[in-house]
Amino acid sequence: MEKPHLKLPPWAKSLSARLLVLTVSFVMLAEVFVFAPSVARFRIDWFESHLDSGYLAALALEATPDQMIPDDLEKELLSNAGIEAVILRRADRKLLLQRDDMPAKIDKDVDLTRFSIPMALFEGLSTLTQTGNRMLRVVGMPSMAPDFKIEILVHEKALTKATRDFGWRVMGLSLMISFFTAGLVYFALNRMMVRPMRTLTRDMIRFRETPQDKTAVIDPGDRDDEIGVARQELANMQQDLQAMLNQRRRLAALGTAATKISHDLRNALATSMLMTEQLAKSQDDEVRAVVPRLLSSMERAVYISEQTLSFARETPPPRDLVKFTLVELIEEVRDQILLHKPDPLTDGAPRDKAAQTQPCTAQIKINLPDTVMLEADYEMLFRAFSNLIRNPLEAGADEVTISLLPPEGQNQPPESEHLIEVVIADNGPGLAEKAIKNLFVPFAGSGREGGTGLGLAIARELIAVHNGDLRLAATGPDGAVFCVKLPVSL
Incomplete structure (x- = not known):
């Protein structure tokens, strides 16, 4: 049955669409690895800026003669700094600024002097998901006075809002960069790879529809990749x-x-x-x-006419499967061959009618077990083995041996693998080099003058019909060895 002609897929299922989706996905995945460090860095910068603001507020307190300022001014300094309280530790004293309504409970301590990348990434992402308003105590050193340790109290709600705003800005910028980069990569790869592949596929479909049209052969172009x-x-x-x-x-x-x-x-x-x-x-x-x-x-x-007619069939005739033993088949082939002396025709001379009617004096040795069963077309295999055994006798051999692989002495029975390999060995002159090159080529693989070259081709075809194989295992001055592989009936 003729296979249906394929068509190019729609754009949604094409390589172009998959390339676009994969490019955007991979660029966004790369942006994720940029987003998390950016958020962590923003959180640390936010804390440090508030530490500096707290330090400036503490300096205003320290500038007064008695380290006392009015409550209104204290609240204004803390409000402008965005903190609830600040503690500046000196070597001899401690300065404290705090609101009157400041809560006494501290929910979480943040020590900026102890920094680790995994903790910074985790805390940065966790800040984005906070819904409460915890009180944070932040300990660090202001950039203007790195020798002094300062503590500030801040509400996390302000940090969460600022971090989310920053995250949205980073996300928007990442999307713009992702789509811009994906677009450039997509159009570049689409022009360099996808479009040429689509054109190549279209040319292949066109050639399959009209393989005999010379204009359907593609133009290879001048690309060197x-x-x-x-x-x-x-x-x-x-x-x-x-x-x-x-x-x-x-x-x-x-x-x-x-x-x-x-x-x-x-x-x-x-x-x-x-x-x-x-x-x-x-x-x-x-x-x-x-x-x-x-x-x-x-x-x-x-x-010659019968051989040509037989080979001219487009397909072998249907098989008539029956069960029989291999030795039974080979013995009948031997008996038929030994009835008449094969005609060598090695020199092209016509055969002698009287000599043909004489019994064959060659030896056909059968070393086969009687337990190997085949389920096949008896007449087809009879014809195949008849050609394989008769050919060496006509070429001048006087002894042909039929046996099985694996050789004797191996514990595993030959039929245990559901396949057998029948070995046909002779003591003839072997095959000529020309015959070996065209062994199974019709009309070209004859090893003797006057032959048609169809015997081995027909034998191989008949064996292949049974899911088997025929090969030349060896050849030389001492003879030739053919191997026939066939499935057995268990």
């Missing part, structure tokens, strides 16, 4: 794909024509073989001598 490399590689891939599609289209047309020709040729050859057999009854000795060669050539042509 990762996106430029991606566009260049995509352009190369599209060109290679178009070339493959054109070649596949030509091969499909050629295959259709070859299939029709092979079908008609097989019928014509069958008729010719019947007529040639009638010639064998001729009284002319020269005619009878030519008949075996004619039959051999015709049979070879019929074989």
Whole structure:
């Protein structure tokens, strides 16, 4: 079934929208780390400014001859300083300014001489959430007289209000900076990355809709970054794909024509073989001598036509699954092969009809347990193993051994992993280098003269239909080793 063509997502689901949201979120997250220290610093500055104001009020008291001032002036000094009381400690005396209505209870002590960053951050943020009006006693040293320790009493409500006002100003400024920075980052990344990626995606969708249109191949441009490399590689891939599609289209047309020709040729050859057999009854000795060669050539042509027709199918025929033992299958393949002597055709010479009817003298050794069960199409696997065992015999081998992996002596049974690997080893001359390079390529992987190169390709296809695999494990002057991996029936 053809997959539906995809479309570019709407803006709300696009990379642009996600980029904008992430940029604003990350910038705001960075502003949070700026906001907390700013609030903590503001709280400390507020206390220090009130300490300086308290120190100036205490100096006014100290300037009087008897350290006594009228109550109205005392209240005005404390009110202008924004504090409730101030205590200035000298080496020989202590000066005190306080309101008459000052509460006697102190709710919290704040010692500015003992500073720590974690405590300052915590106290700064906690000030924003205070709802009461606690009385704070602040101990510190004024900036104008760092040698003197001074104490002031202040209401926290004024500090909370000032801190909140400062926090709102910082928050507003942070939002402005965040959106401005996010906008710059967004438009920069959108132009440099998101828009090129969206264009690249649009070009890919367009190419998929019309892969054979040469104008659908993208223009790689002149970018030299990762996106430029991606566009260049995509352009190369599209060109290679178009070339493959054109070649596949030509091969499909050629295959259709070859299939029709092979079908008609097989019928014509069958008729010719019947007529040639009638010639064998001729009284002319020269005619009878030519008949075996004619039959051999015709049979070879019929074989090539059948192989071509079989491979020309677009998909393998449906499987007819039955349960059987592996050794039963291999023994029947062996018995059929040993009935007639395989035709080597190593030199391209026509085969001898009389020699073909003689039994095969090669040895086919089967080292398989009788407990391995398969659930597969019997005829398909019969044909696949027949090709694999017959090929080395036709190439000149006189011994073929069929066994299982893992080798004997291993405690684990071969069928315990739900897969088996059948090893087909021979003592033939091995495969030529050209045959190895095109081993499973149709019409190109034949290891002997006169072969079609379809045997291994068909065998591998039939095994792949059963979720298995065929591979060449080894080859050399001492022979070749093929491995067939198949699922077993438990």
